[in-house]
Amino acid sequence: xxxxxxxxxxxxxxxxxxxxxxxxxxxxxxxxxxxxxxxxxxxxxxxxxxxxxxxxxxxxxxxxxxxxxxxxxxxxxxxxxxxxxxxxxxxxxxxxxxxxxxxxxxxxxxxxxxxxx
Numbered sequence: 001x002x003x004x005x006x007x008x009x010x011x012x013x014x015x016x017x018x019x020x021x022x023x024x025x026x027x028x029x030x031x032x033x034x035x036x037x038x039x040x041x042x043x044x045x046x047x048x049x050x051x052x053x054x055x056x057x058x059x060x061x062x063x064x065x066x067x068x069x070x071x072x073x074x075x076x077x078x079x080x081x082x083x084x085x086x087x088x089x090x091x092x093x094x095x096x097x098x099x100x101x102x103x104x105x106x107x108x109x110x111x112x113x114x115x116x117x
Contacts, residue, residue: 032093036100043107050114073102 047066051059077098081091 029089029093029096032096032100036096036103039100039103039107043103043110046107046110046114050110050117053114053117069106073099073106077102 047062051062054062077095080098081087081095087095
C-alpha cells in the first residue's frame with residue numbers, strides 16, 4: 001500500500017512539474033510573439049513614413065519590394081527552422097525569433113533609406 005501511495009505521490013509531483021514547465025514555455029512563447037508584434041508594428045510605421053515621402057513610381061517599387069521581402073523573410077525562416085522536421089515548440093519559437101530579427105533588420109534598412117529622402 002505504501003508503494004501505491006508513494007507512486008501516486010511521485011506521479012502527482014511530476015505531473016505538477018510538467019504543468020508548471022508548460023506554463024513557463026507558454027509564457028516565454030507569448031513574450032516572443034508580443035516582441036515580434038511590436039517589431040512588426042514598428043516596421044509598418046517606418047514603411048508608411050517612407051512610402052509617404054516617395055513619389056508614385058517609387059511608392060509602387062517600394063510596395064513590390066516589401067511584398068517580395070515578406071515572402072523572402074517567411075520562406076527563409078521556414079527553411080532555417082523547419083528544414084529538419086515538421087516543427088514543434090522549439091522550431092516554432094525559432095521561427096518567431098527569426099521573423100522578429102529579420103523584421104528589426106528591415107526596419108533599420110528602411111529607416112536608413114528614409115534618411116536619404
